[in-house]
Amino acid sequence: MAVLHAGDGPLPAADVHPAGLDAAPLPYTQMHATAAAALPAGKADVAYSVQLTGDMMSYRWGLKAPESGGATMPVKLGQRVRLVFRNDTSMWHPMHLHGHTFQLITGAGTGPRKDAVIVPPRSSVTVEFLANNPGQWMLHCHNVYHAEAGMMTTLSYVQ
Numbered sequence: 001m002a003v004l005h006a007g008d009g010p011l012p013a014a015d016v017h018p019a020g021l022d023a024a025p026l027p028y029t030q031m032h033a034t035a036a037a038a039l040p041a042g043k044a045d046v047a048y049s050v051q052l053t054g055d056m057m058s059y060r061w062g063l064k065a066p067e068s069g070g071a072t073m074p075v076k077l078g079q080r081v082r083l084v085f086r087n088d089t090s091m092w093h094p095m096h097l098h099g100h101t102f103q104l105i106t107g108a109g110t111g112p113r114k115d116a117v118i119v120p121p122r123s124s125v126t127v128e129f130l131a132n133n134p135g136q137w138m139l140h141c142h143n144v145y146h147a148e149a150g151m152m153t154t155l156s157y158v159q
Helices: 144-148
Strands: 046-055 060-064 080-087 093-097 102-104 116-119 124-130 136-141 152-157
Touching: 046 093, 060 136, 080 093, 080 116, 116 124, 136 144
Parallel strands: 046 080
Antiparallel strands: 046 060, 080 124, 093 116, 093 136, 102 124, 136 152
16 A cells, blocks of 8 residues: 655645636746756757547547658757647647657747647647657657557657
């Protein structure tokens, strides 16, 4: 049996409802990276469109990502990479790239720096990151049951 320890003091009552939960979530256009966290200014060296596919009826989920030379979304060390997530489904998908953090491109100044981004239904979200961690990295929906049903792919460093 696991015991959760939350620090000293009494636990809140079971019916406690923090007021902050009633506020609408901030849109990404109102979130900004600090100067220390923001990517350096620059243009993408390579850009990929990643199509989010699937539906609830068939419960088949997928990612369509470009391949070249036997590698999915090949990148080279030092490149600035742009990913455009295009959600063709009627569900929200929190997309996560292992081994990297990315900055959202919102058109409203310096977007937030994150390692997962929610892509609303029937919409697109654009992110950029620096290819500074060589390897083969998983890109997937953070709803694990969507990933297990096929909504995952890889991003591959190449020479």
